[in-house]
Amino acid sequence: MSHRMHTFLIAIAFVLVTDSRAFPQTPKAGPATPPNIVFIMADDLGYGEVGCFGQKKIQTPNIDRLAAEGLRLTRHYSGSAVCAPTRCSLLTGRHTGHAVIRGNKEVGGWGPEDPEGQWPLPASEVTIAEVLKARGYATGAFGKWGLGGPGSEGHPCFQGFDHFYGYLCQRVAHNYYPTHLWRNHDVDVLGGNHYFSAHQRLKDKPLLADGSLDPAGFDQFRGKDYAPEEIITELLGWIRAQHRDNPDRPFFCYYPTIIPHVALQTLPEWTGRYPEDWDQTSYLGEQGYLPNARPHAAYAGVISYMDHNVGRILDLLDELGLTDNTIVVFTSDNGATYVGGVDRAFFDSHAGLRGQKGNLYEGGIRMPTVVRWPGHTTPGASDATPSYHPDWLPTLASIAGASAPADLDGTSLVPVLSTTPIGRPTTGCIGNLRRAPSSRPSCSPAKTGNPDVGSPSGPTWRSTPRRWSFTIS
Numbered sequence: 001m002s003h004r005m006h007t008f009l010i011a012i013a014f015v016l017v018t019d020s021r022a023f024p025q026t027p028k029a030g031p032a033t034p035p036n037i038v039f040i041m042a043d044d045l046g047y048g049e050v051g052c053f054g055q056k057k058i059q060t061p062n063i064d065r066l067a068a069e070g071l072r073l074t075r076h077y078s079g080s081a082v083c084a085p086t087r088c089s090l091l092t093g094r095h096t097g098h099a100v101i102r103g104n105k106e107v108g109g110w111g112p113e114d115p116e117g118q119w120p121l122p123a124s125e126v127t128i129a130e131v132l133k134a135r136g137y138a139t140g141a142f143g144k145w146g147l148g149g150p151g152s153e154g155h156p157c158f159q160g161f162d163h164f165y166g167y168l169c170q171r172v173a174h175n176y177y178p179t180h181l182w183r184n185h186d187v188d189v190l191g192g193n194h195y196f197s198a199h200q201r202l203k204d205k206p207l208l209a210d211g212s213l214d215p216a217g218f219d220q221f222r223g224k225d226y227a228p229e230e231i232i233t234e235l236l237g238w239i240r241a242q243h244r245d246n247p248d249r250p251f252f253c254y255y256p257t258i259i260p261h262v263a264l265q266t267l268p269e270w271t272g273r274y275p276e277d278w279d280q281t282s283y284l285g286e287q288g289y290l291p292n293a294r295p296h297a298a299y300a301g302v303i304s305y306m307d308h309n310v311g312r313i314l315d316l317l318d319e320l321g322l323t324d325n326t327i328v329v330f331t332s333d334n335g336a337t338y339v340g341g342v343d344r345a346f347f348d349s350h351a352g353l354r355g356q357k358g359n360l361y362e363g364g365i366r367m368p369t370v371v372r373w374p375g376h377t378t379p380g381a382s383d384a385t386p387s388y389h390p391d392w393l394p395t396l397a398s399i400a401g402a403s404a405p406a407d408l409d410g411t412s413l414v415p416v417l418s419t420t421p422i423g424r425p426t427t428g429c430i431g432n433l434r435r436a437p438s439s440r441p442s443c444s445p446a447k448t449g450n451p452d453v454g455s456p457s458g459p460t461w462r463s464t465p466r467r468w469s470f471t472i473s
């Protein structure tokens with residue numbers, strides 16, 4: 001075993017395997033006025049894809065600002081290596097050995113008339129939103145839900161959120177120009193868009209008469225109403241309304257943006273910020289999702305647009321005088337993708353870490369994470385304490401002075417945020433579990449096509465009746 005692999009495996013063992021029973025989550029006396037909480041989660045953003053985590057090509061000045069004013073967590077891990085189980089782990093404080101959503105299990109279908117949604121989060125689960133709502137918080141979610149479709153018990157409005165706007169269904173979120181989004185239980189029609197599949201190919205490169213590329217040949221993969229812009233507009237309006245109508249009531253704003261998850265559908269003004277010579281060839285859809293005339297520039301552009309939206313939130317907090325009493329967290333849900341025209345090597349998307357989305361190697365699960373908590377985090381600091389998404393429920397409950405369920409897997413990071421070392425227990429798991437709790441979990445190398453998944457030298461699974469955990473081979 002190489003030294004690098006050995007180091008990696010130790011890290012996996014240390015981080016991924018936690019047992020909260022050694023750390024009961026005793027509610028703590030909270031402050032008289034709990035802080036507002038803005039929790040931003042990117043979608044498929046790699047560890048090295050923002051400037052403050054080493055990115056050289058993609059401009060992310062606002063996330064970098066957040067890091068300069070806050071704390072970087074340099075060994076913070078996602079709840080899973082794909083979308084839905086990460087969201088479940090994050091919101092319920094349980095790792096994928098205990099969490100009820102363990103894979104992107106679909107409900108409905110891929111056609112425009114098929115029902116939307118993924119396997120719903122059961123009503124019995126307690127989410128961060130429910131914990132904070134019980135403490136008096138206003139709660140809003142904006143972006144990609146993925147834990148239950150329309151009318152299901154997993155719907156965000158049945159899981160503690162007063163207000164939801166965005167995509168309920170992850171499949172629909174493959175298209176940045178959907179025919180509709182959801183506002184609470186109601187369809188919000190995006191009248192400027194017409195339905196088209198987010199999974200298409202161009203047989204031939206579209207050319208002009210002189211043989212040069214015809215950019216208009218890619219226009220069929222765009223609409224007029226750009227969902228990420230609709231979502232950030234709703235979010236900013238909601239924060240503004242909270243401040244106007246309930247200035248003494250703290251809020252929890254959960255922003256699981258769809259960016260930079262493919263399809264590559266970037267606003268032209270953001271693609272145009274990056275060099276023409278980055279893209280000698282177009283992406284015609286060979287690896288799924290949608291073609292793009294300038295895939296490198298589009299990928300960098302959409303991340304910079306996401307960063308711009310982070311900046312709009314920070315600017316609004318400044319404008320409303322809320323910055324000093326608002327904790328802002330930025331993280332991602334899993335590593336960068338390997339499909340849809342994304343070039344991880346070009347961007348060094350994982351800062352040299354092995355693996356990618358869908359992997360349980362570092363590239364799949366170590367997340368670029370920043371926390372700004374004025375008066376607590378040290379500006380410009382970083383901390384390498386292993387931590388992961390299930391830690392956020394007990395952390396935010398502690399900060400808010402709210403009561404959290406006792407049987408969580410996460411551990412409060414409040415000491416870490418104040419740069420105080422904590423010891424961590426050493427059992428638990430992060431998994432990419434695609435099956436029901438009663439069946440054997442799988443990393444499904446055949447499905448992902450990733451040679452790193454389930455390789456002989458990688459983590460393997462061991463099961464007990466209510467518990468899954470890594471063993472290290």
Ligand SMILES: [Ca+2]
Pocket residue numbers: 043044082083261333334
């Ligand atoms: Ca994702």
